[in-house]
Structures are given as C-alpha cells and as structure tokens.
Amino acid sequence: MSFLAASPSPYHAVANAAERLEKAGFRQIAETDAWDGSSGGKYVLRGGAIVAWYVPHNAAAHTPFRIVGAHTDSPNLRVKPLPDTGAHGWRQVAVEIYGGPLLNSWLDRDLGLSGRLTLRDGSSRLVSIDRPLLRVPQLAIHLDRGVGSEGLKLDKQRHMQPVWGLGQTHEGDLLRFLEEECGLPAGEVTGWDLMTHSVEAPAYLGQDRELIAAPRMDDLLSVHAATAALTAVTSAACGPTPSEGPADGQGAAQPELPHIPVLVAFDHEENGSQSDTGADGPLLGSVLERSVFARGGSYEDRARAFAGSVCLSSDTGHAVHPNYAERHDPTHHPRAGGGPILKVNVNNRYATDGSGRAVFAAACEKAGVPFQSFVSNNSMPCGTTIGPITAARHGIRTVDVGVAILSMHSARELCAAQDPFLLASALKAFLED
Template identity: 50%
Template structure:
C-alpha cells in the first residue's frame, strides 16, 4: 500500500481489492488486521497485558467486526491528545436466519432477515453470495465466503402489470433468496458454508460442528470504474468502506503529529444504531484509550486533559445532489461528486459538526490540497446519523462529521467519484499529521 496518497489510480485499485476482500464486517476487520500486521503494527489481545506506549509505537486490537489501531508520535506523554478517525465496517443488507433451509414449490431457499435500512429493490436479480463468520462447538471463529450461490428473483412484469407504477416488497415473503431447485440430495446452507471454510482452511469444519452463524448476503459483482472518463466508482459497501480504507491508508503512510497519537477506530453495527460491544455506543474505544493512557502513566486528571485537546473526525458517506430528484436536497447547498469530501452539518446534532469542527476540517483540507464542500439536509427530508454524535457523547471528545458524496446510498451497489475517495484519504493523513 506504499505511496497511495500520491497516486490516485493506485489508491482506487487498492481500494477495489479491499472491497472484494471485505464482503462482511468480519472480513473487513481481518483484512485491516492483515495489512497492519504486515506493516509493523503489533496486534494486542484484550485479555493480555499491554506494553507501555512509547514514541513511534504502533498497535491494533480486533473485536469481532471492529478494529482500533494507533500510532504514537514523537514525544508522547500522559497528556498527549488523540486524533481519531472514526468509521464503520458494516453495511445494510440481509442476514442469514437460524434454521435457514426451506423449500417452496420445488425451490430451495434460505431464510434471511433485513439488516439496517437497505434499498431492498436494489438487491433483486443480483448474483449473491454468503459471507461472515461461523462459530464451531469449540468456540473457534471461521470466516466464510461463498461464490455466487443465491438470488432474490423479482416477479416478472407479465405477472404484475403495475410493478412499474409502484413496487411494494413484503420484507418476509418477497426477499427470501433462491439457491436452486430441490432434488434428492437437497440443499443445505450450512453445508455450503462448511465447504467455504474448507476452501480457505485445509482443516475445514464439519457441518455438524457449526453452532452459530453471523452471515450476510453480499453482492458478488466486483467494483468497477465507470463513466465517460472512468471518473466514477461503482461498488458495494462504499458506505462505509470508503472511509475505512481512507483512514487505513492515511495511518500507514503518515507520521503522527509530534506529541499526539493517531487512531483509526473502525466500528461495527453503525447501520443498526451502534448499540453493541463493537459499536460506537459500546465501550470499545473508551477501553482502548484508557489502556493506552495507563501505558503512558496517566492519572485521571491527565487523561481528562488529554481528551480535552483531542479530536475525532467521524468519516461516513453522505449524499451528492441527485439529478433526477433535485427537490430532495437543500435548494442552495448543493454538494456534487468530484468536488471533494463534505463537511456534514445538522442543527439537531444528527451530525456532530460545529463551527470549531468546520474550522478544523478547512485547515485539514487546505493542508492536504483537497477541495471540500458542505452538506445540509432539506428541512423536509430528515437526515440519518453517524458515529460522530455517539463518540462525542460517549467519550466527550470534540467531533466533526465528514464524508464522500454518493449516489444510491444503501443500495447493493453505490456510486462515488474517484477524486473524492482519494481526497478523503489525503485529508485524513493531514489530520493525523496535526494540520
């Protein structure tokens, strides 16, 4: 991943590979951990004692589908601030239900449950696989990732002449994927998952030993550069692998500000509200920070002083103006793809940005030579939220919300501009460097 901040096209190529390697939050965490370990970062186990933080020390810890990594600058001490880039690794879609196998009218199907708030219709008639983790009787985790084995078939127009006038999908009846037609042998989702483990691990697992699953559907179509000049990037899971990879590239390539600690906090379960042990509302970040400051010999007073001088840049995807639905956007604030990552603002603190955060973001973008723009919602179209307000509330740290503009957010396949994706990484690097 060397020199990606200087080469946009190389960055996009590496990011595409990261998306392919990250069909679930668990795969994203594993891919991040692999890159960090290969770049000299030391993995820390939560149950073990941690070495004291010192100048230049680099480490990371994985909790399920979340990763927190850090790099200490020169001259760190008990009151050193942290510069945190916060992201998330999950995306909306579908999760495999318990006892998933069933048949209907000669078709083998799998039971799934809606995860978060996907654009359900975008998942129809796509080649889908299963990815996530299974847990065996001995408590061991095994990553699983199949090929294209499933499809959620849409009803033909001949059987619903009003489909183009208003498609309504029942979340139970209409979204269960087909896996094949039933035969003498039958189809077992768990057998498919067990074979997936065997393909990746010579030891494999016996299907009878699988006692737990955290498995999602994913779109198997690879990311692609499209558009007349190849300036657009179509991909699954841009919300929010775009920010996660930008933070990873920045952490690997930049030296942290002297006397400060650069932190990448990639949480899971943001699409569900983050109220989990690996989500932004959980204790993960707080626990890691407390252990880092304990390793610096910090007292309670020292830690409070350090956090008062710290920042979190909450990086999550946002909305570009949609040319076919212009009335859905603010009439004057019109962010557009290709004009830089956005500062996200909401008066009701759905985003955590304030005037000081806006000033920080402007300094960071100016230092990186990256264009930026603002996003605010149309007053009649309430916006979503991010980990930003949650982190600010949980840790008490100053926070600003930013992100790349997308079309088709929460679709099975979203759309971004390559300049914005690369620009976010460069801005993240300037933030870590203390600009």
C-alpha cells in the first residue's frame, strides 16, 4: 500500500523499486557504460522502465534466465503540450486520455499532478503534487435528466478537462506553478511528462479489513510483488548494503542458482507497448544479451540461454463480479482471496500453454499457494498483456499470471488484502526454481 501511494507515475514506480533493490544490495549500472561479467545484483533504469537481474557466482555464459515481467503505467489523464486553457471564468488544464480508463471514475475526484520535468541542462526531476489540485466536475443531474435512464455519456475531449482555479487563463500558468513548487528558477523547465492521479490514499476496506481499495493496482501490484520476490531471493547473496560494505556478494553466502533471476517492469503497456521502454521495444533483449556477452558468451551462448529461459508475465485480471456474473465464463470464476490466477487464451492474447501451466503450478506448489484459472467468456473480447509480445519478440517461453481484482482501469481498484502476498510468494518460488 505504501508502494502504491508513493508511485503516482511510472517514473516514481521505478525509482521506488530501485530504492528497494539498492537496500537489498543491487547496484545501478548505466547502459552507456561498458559492462563486466561480475556476479551480484544489478539494474538499469530507462524512463518509466526498470530491468534488474542477479548473476550467481556459478553462472556460465549460457545460463538461462527466469524472468518476472510487469508494467508500470496505468490509464489516466495526461497533460497536453499546451496545458493552459479555460472558459467562463474557470481555469483548466488541458489533458489527453492515456490508455483505456473508466472515465466516470475520474469525475468529482480530487486529483494531484505527478511525473517528471526535463530541465534546461537535459537532466530530469521527479515531481509529485500530492494534494487536491484539480477536479473533473460532473454535470449536475438537473442539467442532464436522461443520465438516470440512458446512462452517462462522456466525450473525451469536451467533458474530461479538469478545473484548477478561477479567473483568466494565462499561457505558462501551469509551468510557472510547477517551477515554484519544485524551487526551480523561471524558465528552467523545457519539457515534461505529467499526469493526474487520485490523492486518496490506499485503504483497507470491509468489516474485517480483508479488501484493499487503491489506485494503480494494474499493474503496480505486480511490480511490487516482483520486486519483493527478487529481493527476497537475492538479499542474502547480495550481502551488505553499499553503506555497510561491498555489494557484489563477496563474503556472503551465495545461492547455487541454476538460472539468473530477472525483474523487468515495462512502460506503455496500456497503449500497445511500442516504445523504447515498452515490451515491444529492445530494452529487455538488449539487457539479457549484454549480460551474456559480458560474461564472455557468444551468440551461441545467447541462443542457449534464451532457449532455456522462462518468463512469468504478471498483470492483474478479472475477479468474478457479483453484480455481473453473466459477463464471465460460466465455469471459470476466479475469486478475490483465492490466490493468483493463471490466464489462458487459445488465440494467444495470453501466452500460457500447457507447459507454462506446469511451470506455474510447480511454483505455487512449492510456495504452498493456491492458484486459479482464468479464461474470458467466449462472447467477450479478451484483453492482452506483455506476455505474447515478450514471447514473440525474444523467443522465450512465457506464462501469463496475475491477481484477480474488481474495477480494473478505474481510478481506484479493489483486491483481496492477502492476494498481493500470495502472488509475491509464488513469484519468489518461481525465481528460486
């Protein structure tokens, strides 16, 4: 819950994951530097994406990878290049719809602003205005009498622009406000990637606090679970933190892992994954290949490593909805609190096949975690994940899994309080082999 609250944007999510990795003994390396073949935990950051991996001391050049993949982005409202707008005495911020949000869930909700600012010298600065700043006001029922019988109909351009003040709009208002908030000189910000987020904190819900209501579970729930799993598997091996001593595993008990555990959290899954930080980009393949070559490997070693690798693509899925049970497959009803789900679609919208099911079943059995199967109702179009893209792009056997939630793509989603732990436990067992 603290991870979700501290990660209002993909850039904050990877920064928070990196901080947890650092505490577990991982060290950041730059993509522009020459890499060596040393053992230990390493990670790279690129925009809203992160790749982290641990090289055991016994790893050969052809040692395969065990990968957990997720994504950092969530559907929301993102600030346009010319943000200052307004009408009829209202000051507004011009936004564009990112991904496929449930638009009605963003109405009459207190919103903050977050993301990154690019400065004149080319450096970046994370920004999070985590207080009520903007609001998308809904039209009163008195002015839309048909909303009760005909349903709410929202135009993405006309109806989703938030207000943030009164008076006349001036060009540069928002940028000046952000520079003042961050203590930056006027004119210092030359670029930005900004988005809105709900400022309502994650919370336990229900009589017995058995549910969690929170934003961005899709898919920061998986990013957190994967980070927790990777650090749990490797923390003893990575040794003390940098402030306490070397972080390369020297002097610490190192596991004899038969593979290299990897975490990858991509950006831009919600709009197709086609970017330099998306699953359809080169980031994961580049990192894995460079890891092989840094350990003295050849292209043959790279081919052997990829052929023996497995990826768990972890993303949220749909719990059966008590008010809309007919929308689900009649024989597959994943329950909140029933453990992680194995996602299957024979048309390859998910990458799971029978051998992949066996891999996940073994991990859950080792962890003592129950799991459930999910398929879509045949009459409903099926969503997709980074799984099929990862499998097709890298030739790596991939399995789609996740946690069953309600209100997917809402500004605030719902899951069982125990399911994130159960997922993390299964991912840890998978990374341990």
